[in-house]
Amino acid sequence: MAARTLYDKIWDAHLVGARKDGNSLIYIDLQLLHEVTSPQAFEGLTLNKRPLWRVDANLATPDHNVPTDQRELGMAGITDTIALQQVTALDDNCKSFGVEQFEILDPRQGIVHVVGPEQGATLPGMTIVCGDSHTSTHGAFAALAQGVGTSEVEHVMATQCLVQNKAKNYAVEVNGELSPGVYAKDLILAIIARLGTAGATGHTIEYRGSTIRALSMEARMTLCNMSIEAGARAGLVAVDQTTLDYVKGRPFAPSGDQWEAAQTYWRTLVSDADAIFDNTLQLRAEDIPPQVSWGTSPEQVAGIDEVVPDPGQFTDPVQVESAGHALKYMDLPAGKAIKDIYLDQIFIGSCTNARIEDLRAVAAIVRGKKLAANIKQALIVPGSGLVKAQAEAEGLAQIFVDAGFSWRAAGCSMCLAMNPDKLGPKEHCASTSNRNFEGRQGHAGRTHLVSPAMAAGAAIAGHFVDVREWL
Amino acid sequence: MQAFTKHTGTVAPLERVNVDTDQIIPKQFLKSIKRTGFGDYLFDGWRFVDEGDLGMTPNERQLNHDFVLNQPAYQGASILLARDNFGCGSSREHAVWALQEFGFCVVLAPSFADIFYGNCFKNGLLPVVLNEREIDQLFHDCGQGYSLTVDLERQQVETSAGAIFNFQIDQGLKEKMLKGLDDISMTLAERALIESFEAKHRQSQPWLFLREE
Numbered sequence A: 001m002a003a004r005t006l007y008d009k010i011w012d013a014h015l016v017g018a019r020k021d022g023n024s025l026i027y028i029d030l031q032l033l034h035e036v037t038s039p040q041a042f043e044g045l046t047l048n049k050r051p052l053w054r055v056d057a058n059l060a061t062p063d064h065n066v067p068t069d070q071r072e073l074g075m076a077g078i079t080d081t082i083a084l085q086q087v088t089a090l091d092d093n094c095k096s097f098g099v100e101q102f103e104i105l106d107p108r109q110g111i112v113h114v115v116g117p118e119q120g121a122t123l124p125g126m127t128i129v130c131g132d133s134h135t136s137t138h139g140a141f142a143a144l145a146q147g148v149g150t151s152e153v154e155h156v157m158a159t160q161c162l163v164q165n166k167a168k169n170y171a172v173e174v175n176g177e178l179s180p181g182v183y184a185k186d187l188i189l190a191i192i193a194r195l196g197t198a199g200a201t202g203h204t205i206e207y208r209g210s211t212i213r214a215l216s217m218e219a220r221m222t223l224c225n226m227s228i229e230a231g232a233r234a235g236l237v238a239v240d241q242t243t244l245d246y247v248k249g250r251p252f253a254p255s256g257d258q259w260e261a262a263q264t265y266w267r268t269l270v271s272d273a274d275a276i277f278d279n280t281l282q283l284r285a286e287d288i289p290p291q292v293s294w295g296t297s298p299e300q301v302a303g304i305d306e307v308v309p310d311p312g313q314f315t316d317p318v319q320v321e322s323a324g325h326a327l328k329y330m331d332l333p334a335g336k337a338i339k340d341i342y343l344d345q346i347f348i349g350s351c352t353n354a355r356i357e358d359l360r361a362v363a364a365i366v367r368g369k370k371l372a373a374n375i376k377q378a379l380i381v382p383g384s385g386l387v388k389a390q391a392e393a394e395g396l397a398q399i400f401v402d403a404g405f406s407w408r409a410a411g412c413s414m415c416l417a418m419n420p421d422k423l424g425p426k427e428h429c430a431s432t433s434n435r436n437f438e439g440r441q442g443h444a445g446r447t448h449l450v451s452p453a454m455a456a457g458a459a460i461a462g463h464f465v466d467v468r469e470w471l
Numbered sequence B: 001m002q003a004f005t006k007h008t009g010t011v012a013p014l015e016r017v018n019v020d021t022d023q024i025i026p027k028q029f030l031k032s033i034k035r036t037g038f039g040d041y042l043f044d045g046w047r048f049v050d051e052g053d054l055g056m057t058p059n060e061r062q063l064n065h066d067f068v069l070n071q072p073a074y075q076g077a078s079i080l081l082a083r084d085n086f087g088c089g090s091s092r093e094h095a096v097w098a099l100q101e102f103g104f105c106v107v108l109a110p111s112f113a114d115i116f117y118g119n120c121f122k123n124g125l126l127p128v129v130l131n132e133r134e135i136d137q138l139f140h141d142c143g144q145g146y147s148l149t150v151d152l153e154r155q156q157v158e159t160s161a162g163a164i165f166n167f168q169i170d171q172g173l174k175e176k177m178l179k180g181l182d183d184i185s186m187t188l189a190e191r192a193l194i195e196s197f198e199a200k201h202r203q204s205q206p207w208l209f210l211r212e213e
């Protein structure tokens, strides 16, 4: 057989059939559901009197618009009536279709992309879909994980399959060692800056190289999470010992003989040595400083020592125009030092950076310090109830509270501000989330994407700082 | 799904690259559990000066008169002329529903983001890729009452002056649009194939079926 990439292997293992129009039918092993993109799909099934093809291949939890304070109130804490209607609809649908759900008061509730891996529901070699574009997160486990629209959610519910044409292969190879204070988040922002937001359209990215091999699973999830921000359909990291160690013993993972059989297979989930990629990008880890986004697209980022660019310096007229728009929206003059950008709010959370390692990195920076006076609000929102419990057990939560942060319950929160956590107009926010689009974190709000450590440093200093100097 | 064969309509030009789905339909409107009701909030942050929320009607809102879709010249447009990477960002299908409900039947752009492109075909909104030069020309020519005919069967966009631009499209997607076929029924017609794959899959990777009763 010809040499295959990791993506090719997962694809082949799930190919149900090829259609004569060039599309294929791909079998889906797991569908993650949340309250925002599932109601219309369940409605579609009901209207057409169709059952779920495989009830056990679905797992649900509410995350997008659950409030992050007063969680003990459960459903009663949701004051927005429309949000309440969505969360209630998820409850009702899960009950009537028999889908397993971690409901709002379950300690395992959280952001779907944190919960899946945490429970071992995400396994290597799987195909996974969710009606959320950051499903690419699960690619850290060598699972082909893709965000889909609501019609596709319904399609997978009804048929366990996705109709798709095969993507191309993109190799993003990073070698060398990241400097202390530089994290997977900085790495992925640097990658997106080079690829552009449409650079990997129609591709699946495989992250490779010694830097990637050295990353923890949590860091790999951060990396794969933002693949979509480079236009890719999915991101992947090959299986290695780090992957297996993480998965072993998790509630939904196989055990005993099944584990042995599974891990033998999972070890084959790497690209063949002579596999051919359609495109390649190479980076040196040493060259990457902490990153800060200055614009309204995740490709508009700069190193912490740089200045806000002059739109005229770009060669591509499209970039010139969009940088001009962005600076106007962000109210930043060209030439301003990134370190001179002052913040109003801090948001540490989201499926990109709300795992325990992220919170540890924050604690290391803020321990014994206080928020700067200009910071109006600083939220830390753990990715799941279990992350929350662990952070509390490790004493991290107390460090945050002592420093002046608001310590919340799990959910998407101000990553997309569908719940009450929002930026005010014109406020600048250092955010560990994944999108700095106009209005993403609140009407007319201004988002700067950074790593958790960088957000922590900005919270203490009131403006961006180079956290490499704070360690 | 409604079939799409041929459409003639007026064109509205949206001179922006990387228009993301958060702009097309901002997140505060995603709380609805319905498929309808999104047209009023299309490009909400651009069409209106005030901040909108679900349930508000356009009459009670403050219009941004500078925004192209609010200009008298482009009222009733059913073809949206757009720039590169249209529909990037979040996977929300609501973006497509909002465009359709507002009255758009076709979006013309030099490129589309993947998920958005796919979502269009699930709902009967036709995304047409023309090359940069052709799109530039359309932007140049576009003005009050400028209309185009989009013929899916012949894969052509025709101007009222008779100029013709050909476009490429996946033949499977084209078929589906022309006939207005429902994806799920098409796939369920292959039930036997799926079942036999599933049986093999269960045997080779039994750990993927651990939660089965």
Ligand code: SF4
Pocket (backbone or CB within 6 Å): A063, A064, A111, A112, A113, A132, A134, A350, A351, A352, A411, A412, A415, A416, A433, A434
């Ligand atoms: S945290 Fe943000 S990006 Fe992640 S699933 Fe929630 S809304 Fe989407």
